[in-house]
Amino acid sequence: MLKIWGLQLHSGFTFTYPNSIGTLWAYLSTKKDIFEHIELTGIGCRAEDSVVDLLPEVDENGVPDVILVTLYIWNTVRSNKLTKLIKEKFPNVTIIAGGAEIPENKERFKEFVKNNPQYDYLVWKEGEIPLEMILRRILSEKNIYVSDYYDDCYNYCKDGEIITGTKKFRYLDHKNYLDIPSPFSMGLFDEIYEKYKDINLQAVLETNRGCPYSCTFCDWGLREKLRKFNIQRIQEEIDWMTERADEVFIADANFGILDRDLEIAKYFVKSKIKHKNPRTHSLVFSHAKNNKEKVLKIAEILEKFDLSRSGATFALQSMNPDTLKAIKRENMNISTDFDWITKQFLARGVPYTNELILGLPLETKETFFKSLDMLLEYNPLSMNTFKLQLLENSEINYDNHSEKYGMKWSKFRQTDSKYEDEREIAYLIEETNTMPREDFKFTRLIRDFIEILWMGKIVYFIGRYLQKEKVVTTTKFMIDINDWFKSNDNEFWQTFRASKEDIRDGVEVPLWYDTDKFKFHRFVNAFIFLAGIPDNRERFYNGIKQMCFEYYPSIDKEIIKDLVYFNDNFVVDKEMSIRKSFSTEFNWVNYFMTGKLEKEYCNHELKIYNVGNKKKSLDRSPDELLYYMAGGHNFLFNKQNCFIYHAGSYYSQTSKLNFINKYGLFYDEEEFNNSALELIKSLQDEFSEMGVEEKELFNKFLHRQN
Numbered sequence: 085m086l087k088i089w090g091l092q093l094h095s096g097f098t099f100t101y102p103n104s105i106g107t108l109w110a111y112l113s114t115k116k117d118i119f120e121h122i123e124l125t126g127i128g129c130r131a132e133d134s135v136v137d138l139l140p141e142v143d144e145n146g147v148p149d150v151i152l153v154t155l156y157i158w159n160t161v162r163s164n165k166l167t168k169l170i171k172e173k174f175p176n177v178t179i180i181a182g183g184a185e186i187p188e189n190k191e192r193f194k195e196f197v198k199n200n201p202q203y204d205y206l207v208w209k210e211g212e213i214p215l216e217m218i219l220r221r222i223l224s225e226k227n228i229y230v231s232d233y234y235d236d237c238y239n240y241c242k243d244g245e246i247i248t249g250t251k252k253f254r255y256l257d258h259k260n261y262l263d264i265p266s267p268f269s270m271g272l273f274d275e276i277y278e279k280y281k282d283i284n285l286q287a288v289l290e291t292n293r294g295c296p297y298s299c300t301f302c303d304w305g306l307r308e309k310l311r312k313f314n315i316q317r318i319q320e321e322i323d324w325m326t327e328r329a330d331e332v333f334i335a336d337a338n339f340g341i342l343d344r345d346l347e348i349a350k351y352f353v354k355s356k357i358k359h360k361n362p363r364t365h366s367l368v369f370s371h372a373k374n375n376k377e378k379v380l381k382i383a384e385i386l387e388k389f390d391l392s393r394s395g396a397t398f399a400l401q402s403m404n405p406d407t408l409k410a411i412k413r414e415n416m417n418i419s420t421d422f423d424w425i426t427k428q429f430l431a432r433g434v435p436y437t438n439e440l441i442l443g444l445p446l447e448t449k450e451t452f453f454k455s456l457d458m459l460l461e462y463n464p465l466s467m468n469t470f471k472l473q474l475l476e477n478s479e480i481n482y483d484n485h486s487e488k489y490g491m492k493w494s495k496f497r498q499t500d501s502k503y504e505d506e507r508e509i510a511y512l513i514e515e516t517n518t519m520p521r522e523d524f525k526f527t528r529l530i531r532d533f534i535e536i537l538w539m540g541k542i543v544y545f546i547g548r549y550l551q552k553e554k555v556v557t558t559t560k561f562m563i564d565i566n567d568w569f570k571s572n573d574n575e576f577w578q579t580f581r582a583s584k585e586d587i588r589d590g591v592e593v594p595l596w597y598d599t600d601k602f603k604f605h606r607f608v609n610a611f612i613f614l615a616g617i618p619d620n621r622e623r624f625y626n627g628i629k630q631m632c633f634e635y636y637p638s639i640d641k642e643i644i645k646d647l648v649y650f651n652d653n654f655v656v657d658k659e660m661s662i663r664k665s666f667s668t669e670f671n672w673v674n675y676f677m678t679g680k681l682e683k684e685y686c687n688h689e690l691k692i693y694n695v696g697n698k699k700k701s702l703d704r705s706p707d708e709l710l711y712y713m714a715g716g717h718n719f720l721f722n723k724q725n726c727f728i729y730h731a732g733s734y735y736s737q738t739s740k741l742n743f744i745n746k747y748g749l750f751y752d753e754e755e756f757n758n759s760a761l762e763l764i765k766s767l768q769d770e771f772s773e774m775g776v777e778e779k780e781l782f783n784k785f786l787h788r789q790n
């Protein structure tokens with residue numbers, strides 16, 4: 085019997101079930117002739133302090149003959165360290181590594197092998213068939229079980245030298261459904277669940293494999309066609325996860341690309357209905373780029389049945405046509421369908437997130453700001469702007485992109501650890517020939533302000549008014565804020581700017597919360613500095629008022645004063661009062677709903693229903709609530725519930741309205757609930773087979789006061 089131990093280290097931010105190792109093992113279980121000669125003794129996936137702490141786990145159930153390792157950007161440094169220690173302790177063990185971090189470029193691969201002599205076999209791309217072949221070889225060599233194998237689909241190395249290389253990529257058959265059992269349904273992770281059930285758990289659901297695109301910065305676009313897992317397997321996995329995962333990450337590159345994806349989305353709801361105490365409260369997924377109606381329906385179902393973390397993610401990456409061409413994304417309909425999609429999403433109260441990448445070829449400071457301004461006019465829930473990261477096996481890394489586009493990269497620590505050699509490394513873009521370093525730094529600064537001040541809603545209502553009235557664009561508003569505070573209250577502003585810097589770069593930054601209790605996270609600290617410290621808050625909003633008086637003289641001072649007061653009151657504060665009331669001279673809720681500003685005295689009663697998407701979280705301390713409201717990472721959260729009071733009523737001389745405030749848009753509560761009810765009714769036939777009533781569904785999923 086060959087004893088095998090698996091290693092799939094989690095990212096350090098979230099704990100995720102080790103799906104890759106599990107899927108490989110599930111595949112091997114279909115190869116009956118070898119499966120009876122192999123035994124999985126355990127999977128190492130989490131180390132509290134140092135990765136060295138995992139060493140005793142390696143031989144807990146017997147000394148392994150083989151170690152399986154999966155390497156990705158978030159675990160390569162630690163995995164390389166641990167496997168070297170394992171090889172030292174058990175010199176006879178054979179170590180097989182796979183994953184996207186193993187270089188496919190000849191020279192870089194040679195170097196990787198030299199630096200990592202602990203690895204005996206290294207696999208590129210999809211791992212199932214190469215792993216089966218390697219195990220057949222090892223079983224034959226050890227005379228445990230002799231069978232034929234292909235030796236052309238993996239790299240065999242010895243003491244840091246490549247002995248034989250890959251000649252062929254062998255993928256699972258794409259003509260049929262991927263016929264692999266589920267590691268979740270097989271019970272492979274039951275023990276892991278028992279061990280870690282008290283922390284937040286994330287599960288990865290793979291409903292299909294492959295991506296029809298080939299973006300130059302990505303390591304994913306496969307040369308193989310899209311292949312599907314069968315629906316029964318997916319449903320079984322969802323049922324397992326509903327009870328044992330707080331969040332499900334759908335790993336498909338384009339969820340919604342297949343007609344059946346709508347059925348999968350509905351199955352999440354059905355599973356939540358079926359289980360008495362469902363644990364899953366959020367799904368994260370990247371939507372298909374070319375199937376807008378389906379995408380909208382899926383997002384609406386997940387949102388209205390309370391299963392969405394931050395709505396649909398639209399990974400646009402750039403809006404600049406020259407850039408899109410350079411990165412091979414010019415043919416995606418998403419750029420042209422965007423107007424339709426966003427308007428439909430907002431009308432139905434379904435949030436969405438945009439993603440842009442900073443530092444792509446041919447992007448300039450001006451084109452980037454133009455993209456941001458355009459996207460922010462549509463009003464996304466969230467605007468993620470990532471710095472371009474160099475992925476080992478991306479076209480950008482191997483083609484002459486760096487030379488052609490003047491791309492310069494910097495080494496960056498992407499995870500924190502007290503051990504120098506356990507900090508994961510990323511290479512991030514620092515400049516290109518169209519975005520010199522100074523422009524890059526400035527673009528990043530404005531991006532940060534947008535994240536904290538606009539997405540964090542600190543000046544959102546003010547900015548939205550100025551944007552709607554065509555006084556100033558979002559990026560110009562951020563630039564104005566920066567300029568005004570630098571000139572008028574520089575010390576305060578520099579402290580704020582320091583508070584958003586990243587502690588992992590070794591910068592001494594002031595922290596505004598108990599670091600023993602909470603982890604540091606970019607932007608959370610800056611949000612708390614402004615919104616959570618009363619003196620700072622007063623100073624900031626006074627400054628904003630003054631700035632608006634000076635910079636935008638066309639706007640009546642009375643309007644500015646009232647608007648700043650309105651914005652200030654909508655953002656949560658240190659006390660985290662669940663209810664609060666205040667009055668304004670203008671009817672701002674009506675303005676943000678209809679675009680018409682009336683001067684009428686309004687009394688507002690505001691409420692917070694929940695923080696994050698674990699609905700019982702309001703019984704935490706104000707400090708803790710504020711941390712999560714600010715987007716803290718320890719806790720899986722729902723950004724749409726963050727930063728602001730998410731419901732309330734206003735009373736004016738002429739009207740009264742109960743409203744839902746989602747991502748800074750106001751919806752009539754009754755209309756909003758009715759539209760959710762409509763959705764329930766449209767699905768009622770399917771749910772009535774399960775014996776659930778409409779009312780029960782409404783209360784279980786949509787009642788906002790649970």
Ligand code: SF4
Nearest residue numbers: 295297299302305337
């Ligand atoms: S970035 Fe997305 S769409 Fe492009 S190749 Fe990668 S997975 Fe596919």
